[in-house]
Amino acid sequence: MTARHGGDTAIAEIRRHGVETMFTLSGGHVFPLYDGAVGEEPAGGRAGGTVPGTAADPRVLDVRHEQTAVFAAEATARLTRRPGLAVLTAGPGVTNGVSGITTAHFNGSPVVVLGGRAPLGRWGQGALQELDQPPLLAPVTKMAETAGGPDTLAADVARAFATAAAPHRGPVFLDVHMDHLFGPAGPARPGEIPDPPERPADPERLARVAALLKAARRPVLVLGSDVWMDGAETAARAFAEELRLPVVANGQARGVLPAGHELLVTRARGAAFRDADLVVVAGAPLDFRLGYGSFGGGTAKVVHLADAPSQLAPHVRLAGSAAGDLSLLFADLAAACAKAGVSPSAYAHWAEGLRDATHAAIAGDVDLLASGADPIHPLRIYGELSKVLDDDAVVIGDGGDFVSYAGRYVEPRRPGCWLDPGPYGCLGTGLGYAIAARLARPSAQVVLLLGDGAAGLSLMDADSLVRHGLPVVMIVGNNGSWGLEKHPMRMLYGYDVAAELQPRCRYDEVVKALGGAGELVARPDEIGPALRRAFDSGVPYLVNVVTDPDVAYPRQTTGV
Known part of the structure; x- marks a missing residue:
């Protein structure tokens, strides 16, 4: 296809790097990138906001918050071991993605983030969402730059992907002036992508x-x-x-x-x-x-x-x-x-x-994993989950106290099947990670473990799962609190503040209202059947388990 504008030039380079999905939230500054990915509009138009992509074109998958787009790109990189791509519109679109980019930085995840940028022709005059973005991202990226212009755009995008993928891997940010994306296309960058150099140890x-x-x-x-x-x-x-x-x-x-x-x-x-x-x-x-x-x-x-x-x-x-x-x-x-x-x-x-x-x-945990305690002990959830997980299941943890149990008691049978926020500890990764996991591993079970605190940071993107037809089993450990903070604060001060959430909050009803399914579980013998229904449903399904708020994950204080 003949390049019509800067978006075509960038997408041609993105294709060369085998990108299958562009994660984004719609913004006018980056319309040409969508246009370059979609190509000509088919007869009858497109429905539902999803553009599946072809063997050559990346799928355009839009979400409800820019952080989810970056988290999805990061999880794609971690699951496929190839650079993931997020496209963010200028200004708040970019700043909303900073936590995701920072998480990728600490996780060593190869992510390319293309950002919109106010037009060069109006720079300094107060254009909408005019912000010099690379300095904000420089501390948490391997490279944070503005594309030089139409003549360098293909080479700039190529360098972004190469930089992200080179060990030690990490995120790269490249923004492009709006008038360079909408304007006439520059030259494509010919040639093959070179093999990475060998890296023998001394x-x-x-x-x-x-x-x-x-x-x-x-x-x-x-x-x-x-x-x-x-x-x-x-x-x-x-x-x-x-x-x-x-x-x-x-x-x-x-x-x-x-x-x-x-x-x-x-x-x-x-x-x-x-x-x-x-x-x-x-x-x-x-x-x-x-x-x-x-x-x-x-x-x-x-x-x-x-x-x-x-x-x-x-x-x-x-x-x-x-x-x-x-x-x-x-x-x-x-x-x-x-x-x-x-x-x-x-x-x-x-x-x-x-x-x-x-x-x-392991033997010492048997009783708790089968606990009949009411209110529910969190470990009973993991005891029931272990019975229904396949060997290739992708398990995602997004939470504090509840997910800490997963780190100890969920033992994957294959590598590359576990995702958590990593050392940066940023909650809210879960829905983006789940979206990416369902795309990267279409035949595997995808399980998202959410603390009820973390659920509040990204659960609206269950809408994205529904709109794009991505079935995921979500399990909320619902103890009505920020447990990771509540119990230590009580230990230190004898009381807690700013650590309470609504008891028995109906997160399952949120997912149902967005077009998925779910149910509330309040008795231990209901957990197993609810999980089986969730896996059998073929839709985004949230199992909302009410757990004992007085049970805290047993933490060491030694740092080891």
């Missing part, structure tokens, strides 16, 4: 890590989300199994070793981190989730493995480190360990002890 660094593993007697391997994002899940599992290393899995690395695997000791992570003499952390930052890199009371040696040198922890005295393509890194480290004479048998007693601790933790 052999000497790997040899030092191998020496540490040879000397260790109580090692632990921690796998984080970048193991999945770097396509290293198979290599990581092979490495752990070859060396018989106990594994703690975080983020999207959950499932690299499936639930029940003899080396998976995530449920015994407290004991593992307390007693380890060597902790090898791969593909995860040494942040608050990992005690800031302090293990064994500060006595354990720490090795950090990352997809790029920029991700190696600067605040920890590392005994060893290496950066590079994590698939190659695990394979090369296994070879270095073989050369160094590392013997997995040296860890056998340690691994057996952690395996016993894991089994004991």
Whole structure:
């Protein structure tokens, strides 16, 4: 198709990068991008606001809040390991997306956000929604720029995608002046997209890590989300199994070793981190989730493995480190360990002890997972959910106290099947993540776990699920409070304030009013049948479970 305007030029480049969905909320500044994606209007027009797209054109999927558009693009990137795309109109459209962009920054998610921008021809004269947006986004993006003009637009878009996808991955923001999008098209950017360069780790660094593993007697391997994002899940599992290393899995690395695997000791992570003499952390930052890199009371040696040198922890005295393509890194480290004479048998007693601790933790939960308590104990929900989840189900957590249980008790059987907000902790991700998961995994179950606080931040986008025909099972743990704040505040001050929500709020009726389905559950024996009805419904369905407001997730205070 002959390029008619700047939108066509940008979309031609977007097609080259294999983008299947453009997530957006309609805004006049970016109309040419929609026009470029849609092409000519078919006879009879289009109904429902959805443009499905073709093999070449991205689907235009509109949502009810710009944050949802960015969260959907971010989840697309995390599930497919290819850049996701969000298109935001100028001014408030962009600023509404900042939390989503920041979440992508902390999660290392390759997201391209194209923003509208007031026309250059009126710049400085007070045009509608005139705002210099890149400086706002620069601290939380790999690149935040304004496209140079029609002649550079294709190259600018290409650079945005390449930058987002290059390890360490992350979001990129590019805004385009309105008159450049609506104006005559510039030249297309010919040529093939080059293969990414190889990223081998330094052999000497790997040899030092191998020496540490040879000397260790109580090692632990921690796998984080970048193991999945770097396509290293198979290599990581092979490495752990070859060396018989106990594994703690975080983020999207959950499932690299499936639930029940003899080396998976995530449920015994407290004991593992307390007693380890060597902790090898791969593909995860040494942040608050990992005690800031302090293990064994500060006595354990720490090795950090990352997809790029920029991700190696600067605040920890590392005994060893290496950066590079994590698939190659695990394979090369296994070879270095073989050369160094590392013997997995040296860890056998340690691994057996952690395996016993894991089994004991699981056994200790049996009664609560089947609890008949009334009001409902939150764990009963997870006990019932485990009975109906398929191996390839995508489970999404968006909440505080209620979703903390999921982090402990939902064990994926495959990698890349778990999504949560990540270290930035931004609630409201859920509906955007669910939209993306349904598109990325059309044959899988998609389950969204919502705290009742988080539900209030994005539940209106259940309308988007309905309008676009995207069935998702939503489960609200409804304790009538911001539980993650209420209980700690009571512990600190003896009272709580600004932590109460409406008891038994009918979130299910909200989804029904928007065209979906749902029901309220107030008795433990009603949970299982309600979940089965939800999965069988084939529509967006919310199971609203009233839980005991006095039950709080048991938190540690050590940071580990």
